[in-house]
Amino acid sequence: xxxxxxxxxxxxxxxxxxxxxxxxxxxxxxxxxxxxxxxxxxxxxxxxxxxxxxxxxxxxxxxxxxxxxxxxxxxxxxxxxxxxxxxxxxxxxxxxxxxxxxxxxxxxxxxxxxxxxxxxxxxxxxxxxxxxxxxxxxxxxxxxxxxxxxxxxxxxxxxxxxxxxxxxxxxxxxxxxxxxxxxxxxxxxxxxxxxxxxxxxxxxxxxxxxxxxxxxxxxxxxx
Amino acid sequence: xxxxxxxxxxxxxxxxxxxxxxxxxxxxxxxxxxxxxxxxxxxxxxxxxxxxxxxxxxxxxxxxxxxxxxxxxxxxxxxxxxxxxxxxxxxxxxxxxxxxxxxxxxxxxxxxxxxxxxxxxxxxxxxxxxxxxxxxxxxxxxxxxxxxxxxxxxxxxxxxxxxxxxxxxxxxxxxxxxxxxxxxxxxxxxxxxxxxxxxxxxxxxxxxxxxxxxxxxxxxxxxxxxxxxxxxxxxx
Amino acid sequence: xxxxxxxxxxxxxxxxxxxxxxxxxxxxxxxxxxxxxxxxxxxxxxxxxxxxxxxxxxxxxxxxxxxxxxxxxxxxxxxxxxxxxxxxxxxxxxxxxxxxxxxxxxxxxxxxxxxxxxxxxxxxxxxxxxxxxxxxxxxxxxxxxxxxxxxxxxxxxxxxxxxxxxxxxxxxxxxxxxxxxxxxxxxxxxxxxxxxxxxxxxxxxxxxxxxxxxxxxxxxxxxxxxxxxxxxxxxxxxxxxxxxxxxxxxxxxxxx
Numbered sequence: 001x002x003x004x005x006x007x008x009x010x011x012x013x014x015x016x017x018x019x020x021x022x023x024x025x026x027x028x029x030x031x032x033x034x035x036x037x038x039x040x041x042x043x044x045x046x047x048x049x050x051x052x053x054x055x056x057x058x059x060x061x062x063x064x065x066x067x068x069x070x071x072x073x074x075x076x077x078x079x080x081x082x083x084x085x086x087x088x089x090x091x092x093x094x095x096x097x098x099x100x101x102x103x104x105x106x107x108x109x110x111x112x113x114x115x116x117x118x119x120x121x122x123x124x125x126x127x128x129x130x131x132x133x134x135x136x137x138x139x140x141x142x143x144x145x146x147x148x149x150x151x152x153x154x155x156x157x158x159x160x161x162x163x164x165x166x167x168x169x170x171x172x173x174x175x176x177x178x179x180x181x182x183x184x185x186x187x188x189x190x191x192x193x194x195x196x197x198x199x200x201x202x203x204x205x206x207x208x209x210x211x212x213x214x215x216x217x218x219x220x221x222x223x
Numbered sequence: 224x225x226x227x228x229x230x231x232x233x234x235x236x237x238x239x240x241x242x243x244x245x246x247x248x249x250x251x252x253x254x255x256x257x258x259x260x261x262x263x264x265x266x267x268x269x270x271x272x273x274x275x276x277x278x279x280x281x282x283x284x285x286x287x288x289x290x291x292x293x294x295x296x297x298x299x300x301x302x303x304x305x306x307x308x309x310x311x312x313x314x315x316x317x318x319x320x321x322x323x324x325x326x327x328x329x330x331x332x333x334x335x336x337x338x339x340x341x342x343x344x345x346x347x348x349x350x351x352x353x354x355x356x357x358x359x360x361x362x363x364x365x366x367x368x369x370x371x372x373x374x375x376x377x378x379x380x381x382x383x384x385x386x387x388x389x390x391x392x393x394x395x396x397x398x399x400x401x402x403x404x405x406x407x408x409x410x411x412x413x414x415x416x417x418x419x420x421x422x423x424x425x426x427x428x429x430x431x432x433x434x435x436x437x438x439x440x441x442x443x444x445x446x447x448x449x450x451x452x453x454x455x456x457x458x459x
Numbered sequence: 460x461x462x463x464x465x466x467x468x469x470x471x472x473x474x475x476x477x478x479x480x481x482x483x484x485x486x487x488x489x490x491x492x493x494x495x496x497x498x499x500x501x502x503x504x505x506x507x508x509x510x511x512x513x514x515x516x517x518x519x520x521x522x523x524x525x526x527x528x529x530x531x532x533x534x535x536x537x538x539x540x541x542x543x544x545x546x547x548x549x550x551x552x553x554x555x556x557x558x559x560x561x562x563x564x565x566x567x568x569x570x571x572x573x574x575x576x577x578x579x580x581x582x583x584x585x586x587x588x589x590x591x592x593x594x595x596x597x598x599x600x601x602x603x604x605x606x607x608x609x610x611x612x613x614x615x616x617x618x619x620x621x622x623x624x625x626x627x628x629x630x631x632x633x634x635x636x637x638x639x640x641x642x643x644x645x646x647x648x649x650x651x652x653x654x655x656x657x658x659x660x661x662x663x664x665x666x667x668x669x670x671x672x673x674x675x676x677x678x679x680x681x682x683x684x685x686x687x688x689x690x691x692x693x694x695x696x697x698x699x700x701x702x703x704x705x706x707x708x709x710x711x712x713x714x715x
Binding site: 116119122124125126129132137140141144 | 511512542553554556558560562573577619626
Binding site: 184188 | 291
């Protein structure tokens with residue numbers, strides 16, 4: 001029997017974690033987009049050193065688990081930089097940002113490469129400089145191609161924010177865990193509500209992703 | 224805290240003890256997801272429209288919410304549901320929690336494989352009077368599955384990387400062992416680094432293998448490539 | 460004596476182990492209309508792609524207006540040309556591709572306007588007028604704000620020609636521009652090319668399978684076979700009067 005009282009009480013409790021969840025998501029997302037473009041473009045560079053160095057970053061973060069990266073950075077950052085970052089917020093943002101930045105860099109790289117060769121040749125035939133080819137022809141098309149995957153990864157980052165509860169950040173899941181550990185019999189209601197909460201946050205992102213798929217279908221030439 | 228090589232070498236065998244559980248969990252979760260994936264795929268094909276809508280949104284719900292929360296639900300909440308009374312071990316909780324979560328992705332992969340089979344194949348199978356079971360077994364699945372094998376392989380690696388989440392409910396894999404060592408000796412960095420290294424050593428070669436597999440599969444199944452190759456002469 | 464605008468001197472091209480062009484010597488004069496015919500694999504597309512700087516010769520030289528295209532002088536030595544050098548010379552050459560290669564994210568008007576504005580830094584209004592005029596000339600004046608995906612193959616190819624023409628090249632290259640079109644769309648594209656051949660004083664090189672069309676508009680026809688120019692002459696000479704056995708075999712297959 002679902003106790004209506006319990007329901008009304010739990011939700012506001014969980015909502016206290018909303019600020020952390022959303023702020024970590026937004027910050028990590030922005031950071032990861034930046035990393036994605038930086039790393040993606042670096043991997044296309046003609047400079048071997050830049051290419052290889054970036055590949056190392058990408059392979060390490062793609063080849064290991066986010067939760068491991070999170071814990072590792074939690075202990076490593078104070079040691080490496082000799083500072084306590086003040087809160088674990090930055091650790092969470094950096095871990096998620098670096099992890100998904102690595103995955104998305106492959107999307108950036110892949111979509112630039114898959115803009116059809118004929119587009120580059122047409123741009124050359126019109127005597128555009130390499131920079132102009134990128135800016136006017138390749139990039140606009142690659143960007144459209146990236147949108148669905150980028151929205152997909154953003155939803156994954158939302159899910160990933162739940163991990164910061166493991167390093168003591170007071171997000172939605174954290175508050176859920178508190179209620180559960182105070183009263184184990186509440187566990188079903190609590191975790192179902194937590195899931196619903198995350199799903200509500202995901203809904204706008206899911207719709208954005210469907211939109212992104214539509215946009216990417218027109219306006220792109222790939223063979 | 225400074226890096227300590229003694230601790231690093233001391234922790235290594237300790238952490239390694241968890242490897243059996245980690246690998247065992249990965250394989251079990253993966254197989255479970257593969258099986259359950261079929262369940263979703265066939266559920267989606269039920270002709271009823273409201274049912275289809277319901278299944279689609281159920282899948283979306285599971286896919287878009289954190290696996291960690293689903294894991295906690297199975298481990299903490301499921302036994303507490305009145306009438307259930309069964310407690311699940313950490314291992315079993317992980318298999319169910321992660322397995323169900325990823326089965327939704329696998330279901331999508333199966334669906335895309337099936338949809339890529341030419342419509343004419345279905346019609347030919349009907350014309351030759353195959354039963355439904357035969358149609359799937361002999362005609363559709365043999366064409367639907369091979370092209371998606373690389374993608375399925377990728378999910379094995381993804382599963383491997385998600386399994387450490389199970390350490391939060393007590394499954395004694397390598398992350399659990401690393402955290403245990405860390406708590407006992409107040410030295411987390413070295414054991415965690417070992418975990419990272421083990422992951423890289425196992426996942427990186429697998430990823431390369433999958434890429435090679437993908438290339439091989441693509442040249443066999445990509446009709447564009449086949450067309451391209453046959454026209455190479457004409458390009459000159 | 461008129462000087463050639465393009466000269467190929469002993470040009471060879473290999474792709475890996477395979478030598479596709481085995482010593483091409485060719486002069487193209489200003490305003491000349493040339494058709495290049497030959498079987499698949501003969502290297503005819505490669506010849507014009509090298510002029511458009513899309514492929515680099517393995518050996519030999521190509522001169523445009525007396526300047527070496529692929530090599531430049533640096534400290535008294537001839538070295539491989541850099542991008543800057545290529546761009547200077549490339550500005551006189553234009554190309555229409557077999558698969559159109561229109562920019563899908565721009566309207567057809569934008570497709571035509573982008574290069575003159577950004578590459579040649581020309582005045583936007585002037586470019587717009589010229590582009591509209593060119594698109595009207597190829598019969599698409601009523602579709603200026605359409606996107607390539609909304610056009611038929613023949614229409615796309617005509618846009619591609621307008622786009623190349625707005626850059627006012629001295630030499631226009633056509634790479635089998637009707638081969639990817641449905642048969643009923645070929646005619647409209649050939650009409651535009653015929654109009655260009657009659658009224659434009661730029662040199663035109665057409666790699667094509669349309670023999671009758673070549674007969675109609677070309678000043679000179681080249682038969683390319685196994686990497687060399689096997690026959691060269693006026694259209695009449697090559698297509699109707701040659702006694703080259705392989706050429707006759709080839710023509711038998713392609714002339715309707």
